[in-house]
Amino acid sequence: MADRPGTTRLLEVEAVRYRWPGEAGFALEVPRLSLDRGERLLLIGPSGSGKSTLLALVAGIVAPLEGQIRVLGEDIARLGASARDRFRAEHMGVVFQMFNLLPYGSAVDNVLLPLSFAPKRRARVGSHLAQETEARRLLARLGLDASAIGRRRAADLSVGQQQRVAAARAMIGRPELMIADEPTSALDTETRDQFLDLVSGELAESDAGLLMVSHDAALAPRFDRVVRLADILRDGRSVPVPVAVP
Amino acid sequence: MIVLRLALKSLANRWLTALLTVAAIAVSIMLLLGVEKVRVGARQSFADTISGTDLIVGARTGSLQLLLYSIFRIGNATNNITWASYDEIRQQPEVAWAVPLSLGDSHRGFRVLGTTTEYFTRYRYRRTHALELVAGKPFDDLFDAVVGAEVAASLGYKVGDRIVIAHGLGSVSFVEHDDKPFRVSGILARTGTPVDRTVHVSLEAIEAIHVDWQGGGRVPGQAISADEVRKMELKPKAVTAALIGLKSRIATFRLQRAINDYPREALVAIIPGAALQELWGLVGIAETALAAVSWMVVATALLGLATMILTTLNDRWREMAILRSVGARPATVLGLLSAEAGLLTLAGVLLGTALTYVGLVVARPLIDRLYGLHLAIDPPTWGEIGTLAAIVLAGVIAGLVPAFRAYRLSLADGMTVRT
Numbered sequence: 001m002a003d004r005p006g007t008t009r010l011l012e013v014e015a016v017r018y019r020w021p022g023e024a025g026f027a028l029e030v031p032r033l034s035l036d037r038g039e040r041l042l043l044i045g046p047s048g049s050g051k052s053t054l055l056a057l058v059a060g061i062v063a064p065l066e067g068q069i070r071v072l073g074e075d076i077a078r079l080g081a082s083a084r085d086r087f088r089a090e091h092m093g094v095v096f097q098m099f100n101l102l103p104y105g106s107a108v109d110n111v112l113l114p115l116s117f118a119p120k121r122r123a124r125v126g127s128h129l130a131q132e133t134e135a136r137r138l139l140a141r142l143g144l145d146a147s148a149i150g151r152r153r154a155a156d157l158s159v160g161q162q163q164r165v166a167a168a169r170a171m172i173g174r175p176e177l178m179i180a181d182e183p184t185s186a187l188d189t190e191t192r193d194q195f196l197d198l199v200s201g202e203l204a205e206s207d208a209g210l211l212m213v214s215h216d217a218a219l220a221p222r223f224d225r226v227v228r229l230a231d232i233l234r235d236g237r238s239v240p241v242p243v244a245v246p
Numbered sequence: 247m248i249v250l251r252l253a254l255k256s257l258a259n260r261w262l263t264a265l266l267t268v269a270a271i272a273v274s275i276m277l278l279l280g281v282e283k284v285r286v287g288a289r290q291s292f293a294d295t296i297s298g299t300d301l302i303v304g305a306r307t308g309s310l311q312l313l314l315y316s317i318f319r320i321g322n323a324t325n326n327i328t329w330a331s332y333d334e335i336r337q338q339p340e341v342a343w344a345v346p347l348s349l350g351d352s353h354r355g356f357r358v359l360g361t362t363t364e365y366f367t368r369y370r371y372r373r374t375h376a377l378e379l380v381a382g383k384p385f386d387d388l389f390d391a392v393v394g395a396e397v398a399a400s401l402g403y404k405v406g407d408r409i410v411i412a413h414g415l416g417s418v419s420f421v422e423h424d425d426k427p428f429r430v431s432g433i434l435a436r437t438g439t440p441v442d443r444t445v446h447v448s449l450e451a452i453e454a455i456h457v458d459w460q461g462g463g464r465v466p467g468q469a470i471s472a473d474e475v476r477k478m479e480l481k482p483k484a485v486t487a488a489l490i491g492l493k494s495r496i497a498t499f500r501l502q503r504a505i506n507d508y509p510r511e512a513l514v515a516i517i518p519g520a521a522l523q524e525l526w527g528l529v530g531i532a533e534t535a536l537a538a539v540s541w542m543v544v545a546t547a548l549l550g551l552a553t554m555i556l557t558t559l560n561d562r563w564r565e566m567a568i569l570r571s572v573g574a575r576p577a578t579v580l581g582l583l584s585a586e587a588g589l590l591t592l593a594g595v596l597l598g599t600a601l602t603y604v605g606l607v608v609a610r611p612l613i614d615r616l617y618g619l620h621l622a623i624d625p626p627t628w629g630e631i632g633t634l635a636a637i638v639l640a641g642v643i644a645g646l647v648p649a650f651r652a653y654r655l656s657l658a659d660g661m662t663v664r665t
Contacts, residue, residue: 061570082575089573096571099564104255109248116248117573169572 009073010177010209011035011058016067016077018057028053030067033232037176040200040210044217045229051213054233055181058211059092060084072176089117093170097182100166103155108146110154111135111168114175121173131172138168142198160191167199171206178203180212184219196222249574253582256565257589260558264590267547267554271594271641272601274547275634278540279602282630285533287621292526295439296489296518298370300498303327303335303505304487306512310528313521316347316487319357319440323349326484331511335490338504340497343368346485348452351423353411356397358445360452360482366392368491371439372620381405382432385448388476390431396442398433405430411445411455423455426472438620453480490515544637547594552644555587566653580649587645591638599626599634 013033028050035041045051056062057069060076063084069077072091076084088094093114101110112135115122125134136146142164149157154165163183170178178199184192200222203210212219213229220226257264296317304312305325314320336344345368348360359365363384366377382405385392391411393403403409407430413421428447436442457478458470470478492498498517505515555562566579606623613619626634 059571082577085570085573085575088571094571096567100568102252102256102565102568104259105248105252109252112248113252113568114572 008036009034010037010039010071011211012068012070013058014068014070016057016064016069018053018062018064020053020062028057028233030054030057030232033227035177035209035211037209038204038207039225040203040223041212042219042223042226043211043213043229043232044215044220044226045213045233046215049229050233051229052181054229055094055179055211055213059094059179060088086117089114090120091176093172093175093178095163095166095170095178095180095183098159098162098186100169101154101157101162103153105154106151107139107144107154107157107161107165108132108135108150110165111138111172114169115173118173118175121175124173134172135168138172138202139165141202142168143194144168159186160195163187163195164198167195167202171199171202171208174206174208176208178208178210178212180210182214183212185214185216192219193222249569249578249582253586257586263554263558267551267590268594268597270547270550271544271591271637272598274540274543275595275598275637276602276605277543278633279599279626279630280605281536281540283602283606283621284619285536287619288533289526290622291438291619292529293519293522294372295522296369296371297373298368298491299489299518300492300495301490301502301505301515302487302518302521303332303490303513303515306514309514309516309521310525312487312514312516313518313525315349316489317440317518319349319359319444323486325512326486327488327513328484328511329482331508331513332485332488335488335505335508338501340492340494340501341490342493343491345369345489346449346482347487347489348449348482348484349486351411351413351452351455353397353409353445354401356394356443356445358391358411358447358452360447360449360485362449365446365489368489369441371437371441375437377437377441378435379432380435382430385431385446385451387429387431388448388451388454388480389426389428389472390447390451391428392432392434392446393430394434394442394444394446395436397445398430403430403433405433409445411447413459425469426455426475436614438614449482449485450480453482454478548591548637548640548644551587551590551641552648555583555645556648562649576653580646580653583649584642584645587649588638588642591641591644594641595634595638 011034013030015032016030017027019027043051043054053062057064058071060069060079061084063081064077067077068075071087074087076087079087101107102113105113112131115125115131122131125131136150139146139150144161144164149161154162157165163186167178167183170180184195187195196219199210212223217226302312302316304316305323305327307324311321315323332344332346335341343364345361345365349357351358366384369377379392380395382392391409397403408427409430410422410424410427413423428451434441454472454475457475457480458465458468490501492501502515502517505513562583566583569579569582570576603623606621610621610623613621
């Protein structure tokens with residue numbers, strides 16, 4: 001399936017099976033999962049349910065045994081490891097639960113980091129000077145005063161600040177897909193809601209999709225669609241049982 | 247590139263550990279290069295102790311023993327050569343020159359060598375260097391002595407000083423030839439050979455101081471004064487050894503065999519170069535041990551490097567997951583980590599090499615003066631450069647092992663960033 005102009009499908013996962021190397025017996029199966037451009041999808045599931053594995057598959061950090069993972073029409077399951085790395089660099093931004101930043105770099109350094117690996121995103125942002133300006137704009141957009149914290153070591157920032165810097169990094173150069181693995185679990189409720197609103201606002205402007213996993217169903221109202229992992233995963237370890245959304 | 251800049255910042259954050267690691271490598275490199283320089287210098291000094299002499303002749307004994315007592319002034323001759331035999335060898339048509347050596351006395355711990363003035367012109371060291379006088383002149387009078395540089399330096403002698411020679415070789419002797427004192431007539435320039443530690447007198451002087459002796463002591467009531475001895479005919483009856491120069495080196499082996507087969511007396515002739523090599527073969531074991539120790543120190547330093555990188559692995563692991571998440575290829579990440587190890591090793595190697603040369607420049611005169619060891623200040627040989635490059639490579643590998651481990655773990659963990 002090629003990426004035709006006007007296609008609204010951003011991500012399409014089909015009949016994917018995966019097994020971590022060296023862990024016989026454990027397998028993950030995703031019969032089907034999709035995401036449209038600009039759509040915000042929340043995957044809910046308890047820890048250990050294979051959320052991170054699913055994200056690693058979508059991000060192309062690992063490749064499935066079988067099945068298709070189409071991002072923007074490109075089946076990344078068919079790509080080699082370094083092609084997947086390049087693809088991720090150009091089209092995706094990733095935010096982890098915590099420890100997102102290289103601690104010795106400044107906030108601005110960290111935001112600019114993906115541009116080193118993604119020529120198209122770099123071109124989209126522009127010159128060296130424009131890159132710095134864009135980094136500061138994104139930080140400001142996420143409620144961080146770049147002139148106050150831009151030059152500080154990332155390690156000296158609060159967890160909430162670090163997560164916003166990570167989000168800015170995931171969005172610089174307007175990649176089409178943001179992948180977030182429990183990015184708000186270390187934040188208090190107020191900071192969490194503010195974070196999600198600011199990220200959503202910026203994503204909407206660039207028409208980028210968000211694939212986020214969390215164990216926290218309270219986040220649901222802030223997403224376009226909510227999917228329980230239990231509904232899309234077939235866990236090889238056990239017979240699938242229905243899990244109720246709390 | 248921002249990634250390099252961040253890697254350098256990460257390194258800068260660990261500057262103390264990094265500095266100590268570099269210092270450990272530098273010290274090990276200094277040891278390695280220093281040992282190598284001393285080894286080469288010692289071997290060269292050793293091989294250069296005597297040159298220009300084709301044969302050394304002595305009473306029959308082992309070739310090493312003859313070399314040790316005639317040239318290195320170590321140990322004693324068990325027997326002498328009669329003057330008649332020496333004279334006969336000297337008369338051989340192949341022989342260009344012969345210098346007799348007579349040993350057995352000492353002066354305050356330094357050996358006394360009875361010889362002829364020809365010794366000062368015939369003896370060669372460091373291939374072509376001849377002995378030179380820094381003060382005075384060769385012995386002229388019967389009781390003149392020419393002292394080596396170290397004798398003069400450590401005993402504070404100058405030309406004109408009176409010295410007394412002791413019978414036998416102890417540094418503190420109670421049996422002295424104090425009735426026949428000598429006068430320092432000349433001081434030799436430093437050579438870095440045993441010549442520096444020798445008091446040279448004429449062959450006749452050796453005869454003169456023993457004229458009224460028999461066995462190990464003075465014959466009572468038969469004392470002959472220094473003035474009386476001057477009037478006597480002092481013809482040596484025996485010498486300890488002789489240096490022989492040939493007209494053509496082609497005759498060396500023939501004459502050597504003839505001397506070894508000399509019918510009237512048990513003699514031996516050795517070729518100095520061959521005997522020196524044989525001796526170095528024995529001494530060389532120490533050199534191998536020294537080299538082994540310095541290699542072990544280098545290995546220890548590299549282990550320290552690997553340890554340092556391993557201890558930072560938790561941080562690096564996180565770095566690795568972050569870099570992977572923004573699209574860095576595994577090769578980039580592995581490269582960054584092992585480049586750090588390579589960079590530290592390179593810094594250590596360069597620092598160590600620089601310090602070695604600084605140390606050489608500073609210590610060389612001192613080492614020359616104290617030990618007579620002439621260390622060459624040459625650019626590193628290709629062999630040394632190869633060794634140093636191999637060490638840098640070993641450093642990269644030492645860094646690659648933990649880096650690869652971190653990489654495997656980051657793959658197995660997917661995108662999970664651990665605390």
